Amino acid sequence: MCRGLDSLPITCLERAKELKALFGSLLQKSVITCFCCRLNVDEPLKWKESFEKLLSSQNGLCLFRAFLVSEFSEENIAFYLACEDYRTTKTSKLAAKAKKIYDEFICSDAPREVNLDHVTKAAMKENVEQPSQSCFDLAQDKIYTLMEKDCYPRFLKSTTYLELSRKAKSG
Incomplete structure (x- = not known):
């Protein structure tokens, strides 16, 4: 189990910060280059109107996921999209798909565990035993609320988004 950041040597923490900065810089440059040629001019400005508008845009969703x-x-948006996909699953495949989502995102040793409280996790465990499209x-x-209230405002302040919106404003 993870003992927390305090247990890591300071050099590891410094290296992690360096890598995050490097990935952020590379991501920003590659995403802006990639999107500028395919992006509707005012599209980034619409993303600021609401989190829903960001997610409903293919480019917005891609950029938000990269952020x-x-x-x-990234497990948050992956879980959200897995749930969206799950809603359209045929009844005969619900049980297998529900278990896969639960094992990947919700159970305590999930490889991509999302941040859910104990009560919600317990409810999901019960729901998976009798899966339905809304489980x-x-x-x-x-x-969704976590991303909307926490990640989305940070995304709107990110250098990548600010650069795209600046380019959109200038035409």
């Missing part, structure tokens, strides 16, 4: 990767929290709704809503 979350740079923040080491992840509570957890998905909580992760």
